[in-house]
Amino acid sequence: xxxxxxxxxxxVVNHMARLxxxxxxxxxxxxxxxxxxxxxxxxxxxxxxxxxxxxxERLDLEQATIANTLTRMERDxxxxxxxxxxxxxxxxxxxxxxxxxxxxxxxxxxxxxNEVALADLxxxxxxxxxxxxxxxIGALQKDLAG
Amino acid sequence: xxxxxxxxxxxVVNHMARLxxxxxxxxxxxxxxxxxxxxxxxxxxxxxxxxxxxxxERLDLEQATIANTLTRMERDxxxxxxxxxxxxxxxxxxxxxxxxxxxxxxxxxxxxxNEVALADLxxxxxxxxxxxxxxxIGALQKDLAG
DNA sequence: TTAGCTTGTATAGGAAGCTATTCAATGATA
DNA sequence: TATCATTGAATAGCTTCCTATACAAGCTAA
Numbered sequence: 439x440x441x442x443x444x445x446x447x448x449x450v451v452n453h454m455a456r457l458x459x460x461x462x463x464x465x466x467x468x469x470x471x472x473x474x475x476x477x478x479x480x481x482x483x484x485x486x487x488x489x490x491x492x493x494x495e496r497l498d499l500e501q502a503t504i505a506n507t508l509t510r511m512e513r514d515x516x517x518x519x520x521x522x523x524x525x526x527x528x529x530x531x532x533x534x535x536x537x538x539x540x541x542x543x544x545x546x547x548x549x550x551x552n553e554v555a556l557a558d559l560x561x562x563x564x565x566x567x568x569x570x571x572x573x574x575i576g577a578l579q580k581d582l583a584g
Numbered sequence: 585x586x587x588x589x590x591x592x593x594x595x596v597v598n599h600m601a602r603l604x605x606x607x608x609x610x611x612x613x614x615x616x617x618x619x620x621x622x623x624x625x626x627x628x629x630x631x632x633x634x635x636x637x638x639x640x641e642r643l644d645l646e647q648a649t650i651a652n653t654l655t656r657m658e659r660d661x662x663x664x665x666x667x668x669x670x671x672x673x674x675x676x677x678x679x680x681x682x683x684x685x686x687x688x689x690x691x692x693x694x695x696x697x698n699e700v701a702l703a704d705l706x707x708x709x710x711x712x713x714x715x716x717x718x719x720x721i722g723a724l725q726k727d728l729a730g
Numbered sequence: 731t732t733a734g735c736t737t738g739t740a741t742a743g744g745a746a747g748c749t750a751t752t753c754a755a756t757g758a759t760a
Numbered sequence: 761t762a763t764c765a766t767t768g769a770a771t772a773g774c775t776t777c778c779t780a781t782a783c784a785a786g787c788t789a790a
Binding site: 602605606609635636637640647648650651652655668671672673674675 | 767768769770771772777778
């Protein structure tokens, strides 16, 4: 059969992703944040008042995943859900003061993780790495859609 | 603040890893397998009778994660836990006939996912990608250890 | 206007990861 | 030998992801 996990892109990607998550967890736990909340916060820091639907579109996560994470974020005092002015089914998600205050330290933490991870890579190689990942993401999305 | 998630290695890696997992899920579900079982099966296909401890060492997963996944694999008729001949605390994990028979189709499925994901990349770029990932893994492991 | 489709969220339930804790078997030492 | 530390595994409890389903609000069309 000859299947060497350490030569398998999928296996190595999974391993790398767990390590990225662990490194970020360590740095944002002091802020009272967790990894799953991060993408949602990033989005809301740049564009507040989005609906759940809009978050789903922007983050490539399932609606149920977002809904559950939002519930934990509400519990943790990071967001508030307010009724949508036009659509009675929808809510608009707003950040609390607490969450707004975390933008700078949290993005610093994320930058620090990237810096540690990519420390040995020159800028050109970093860009190339990102380009390759975008290509792979595109290929896998096409595969999953088909 | 200026934090563009699509230029953040950590964010993109997480996204890519979820897509790899989804693509593999789709292909191994017909075999009755799930993604978390895959690394353990890979290890046992090449080296049966390992203890939980040995699996933990070889797979860089936490002991509790392995223990829980083994329980589900036992439930699914993929492995058997047998008493360790010398050490009363330990067990040796053996594959069932069913699990042994899945080696070829399951590794084929994993290879197919890698092939789809890396389709647009020439062999040299694939090797470079793996090397970069190993470098990043090393850097993050060092960071987490320290 | 009302019946029926569509859409935005919520919820149930499960997998895979984690930390922290417990427990029994082993090993080491006074 | 009796005690105490170490070690292998199990368990509790959490987050983050998923699919499938339910439900109420909105929309459409007869």
